[in-house]
Amino acid sequence: MSEVLGVHGIWNYQTVTPEVAASALATKWAAFLGVEEERIAVAYYADRLRLGSHGGDAELEALNRALGDQPRELLLAWIAELGWNASEPQGWGAAPLRGLLDWxxxxxxxxxxxxxxFVAAFLSEVSQYLDLQDSGPRQAVRSVVGAAISTHQPRVVVAHSLGSVVAYETLWAYPRxxxxxxxTVGSPLAIPGRVFPVLQPTPVDGRGRKPPGVRKWVNFSDVGDAVAVPKNLAKYFEGVDEDTNIATGMFWTHEVSHYLRNPQVRAGILGLS
Incomplete structure (x- = not known):
């Protein structure tokens, strides 16, 4: 049993056994939080998404074709939320992925x-998890995280980045x-078009809901986090009890270390006053 269970985000694939990878991540998260290692475990699922490398032009375009243009659709929805105007004369809306990454x-x-x-990893992992044509990876990931919650029986689940989507769906899939x-920290749960509308269970009347087995839901979004968009999950999900914007003073602040080292986040996780 562990007091805290982490659910990692993107860019965590390791060429070791899942057990070794989970242990290594737990060691890092404990150091970021400033707590003893025995207080925290991490559910490792990156291997279930069959990922090892990201970012090459040919690889990303091949992934886009394999997933029926879903990565490109996700990127369009993401950059639109960040302020891209599809009517701009650059013609990025019709550009290949390489051109869209230029934005x-x-x-x-x-x-x-x-x-x-970073962007290629985000597109790869989120698109594979949310693949509308193949539910196998999604179910496998939720099974891993559900088993970790059942085994460790944590008081707190801390879910970062894609991990917030995984944890949300897992807790709904296993309501007991x-x-x-x-x-949730650095969460893309509310990204329109390619994340929020395809969540399981499907949001009703534009609103998701707190999973039934969760007593309290706390969300943190860094004002500089380009992945945690839109901000303030309480606008999109019923049952978000605390929804806090923080500022680390750093740019491109999506790294989990920036969140776990923040005093407000640390207090929310460890129940400090």
Whole structure:
């Protein structure tokens, strides 16, 4: 049993056994939180998405074709939420993925390498998890996370990035699982078009709901986090008890370390006053 169970986000695939990968992630998360390792475990599921590398032009375009243009649709919905105007004369709406990634370079003044690695990983993993044509990876990931919650019986589940989507759906898929506090950080749960509308269960009248086994839901979004959009999940989900925007003072703040080291987030996870 562990007091806290983490559910990781994108970019965590490791070429080791799942047990070793989970242990390594737990060690890192404990250090970020400043707690003893025995207090935290992490549910590792990246291997169930069959990912090892990301970002090459040929690889990303091949993934886009294999998933029926879903990565490109996700990118269009994502950048529209971040402020891209489809009517702009650049013609990015009809551009290949490489051209659409150019928008991130210009919008956030990032290096090409940063954009290639991070955005491509996000598109790959989110699209594979939410693949409308193949539910196998989605079910496998939820099974792993559900088993971890059942085994560790944590008081708190901390779900980062894609992990917030996974945890939300897992807790709905296994309603007998009980969690005192669900803490979502850097969550893309409300991204329109390719995330929010295809959640399971499907939102009703534009609203999702807190999973039945969760007593309290706390959400943190960094104002500089380009993945946690739209901000303020309480606008889209009934039962979000606390919805807090934080500012780490850092740019491109999606890394889980930035959240777990934040005093407000740490207090929300550990029940500090």
């Amino acid at each position: 991130f370079v210009q919008r956030f003044d990032l290096s090409r390498q940063t954009v290639d690695r 699982l009980k969690v005192d506090v669900l803490v």
